[in-house]
Amino acid sequence: MSLQLGDQVPDFQQSSTQGDISFYDWAGDSWVILFSHPADYTPVCTTELGAVAKLKSEFDKRNVKTIALSVDDVESHMGWTKDIEETQGATLNYPILADGDRKVSDLYGMIHPNANNTLTVRSVFIIDPQKKLRLTITYPASTGRNFDEILRVIDSLQLTDGYQVATPVNWQDGDDCVIVPSLKDPEVLKEKFPKGYKEVKPYLRMTPQPNK
Known part of the structure; x- marks a missing residue:
């Protein structure tokens, strides 16, 4: 069964370009972006x-x-890393998992048989602490994936966790936010949102971004 939002992701041990990784220990109390690649030496990736x-x-x-994954071995990854650094002008500062046995790919549902029954699809997983x-x-x-969008989503998730707001369509950092519907008590609203809020509809209440 594929992973669903809110599920606890599975732990794993796997080799990488930065040595053997035990995922939970490596992640610690950080947020994690795990993103998969079909194979090494692919142009978009x-x-x-x-x-x-x-x-x-x-x-x-x-x-x-951040941690990447490809189904090739560490030796292949190290060769690909040289190409990435040469062509993209950036030192690779995070690990690439070597998932030749498809262990992590299977755990996280990265194999989509109708797309390709052996290679991982290009997935992104955001995992909280x-x-x-x-x-x-x-x-x-x-x-190609849009990592500006992925940063935007992380900002939104962290705002929701910290301040009980949601973010509206096309929201960018600094824009007004939506007060979550579960907050109804006027005194609680006054305490939580000292900058005030605008009630567009009873279910649609906008407030300045709380952490700005």
């Missing part, structure tokens, strides 16, 4: 791995660790 390396400071600000799955996105092989 080469651009993605470089882009993620360049975003390290943004991930660090959000307490996020409690090891709960908070987002999945699966892309076709031809479409």
Whole structure:
């Protein structure tokens, strides 16, 4: 059965470009982005791995660790890493799991037989510090992932966890937020949202972003 939002993700032990990794221990109390690749030396993925390396400071600000996965072995990964660094102008600063036995791919449902019955699809998993799955996105092989969007989602999730707000369509950091419907007591609203809020409809209440 595939992983669903809110599920606790499975732990695993697997080799990587940074040595053997025990996932839960490696993740610690950080958020994690786990993203998979069909194979080494693939062109779209080469651009993605470089882009993620360049975003390290943004991930660090959000307490996020990144980890990639491909079904090839560590030796192959190390050769690919040289190509990534040469062509993308970024030092690879996170591990690539070597999932030749498909152990992690099967645990996380990364094999989609109707797309390819042996290679991983290009999935993204956002996992919170409690090891709960908070987002999945699966892309076709031809479409590069949008990591600005993934950062946006992490900002939204962390806001919701900390301040009981949701984020509206096309929200960007600094925009107004939606007060979650479960908050109804006027005194609680006044305490939680000292900047005030606008009631567009009883179920649609907008407030300035609380952490700005």
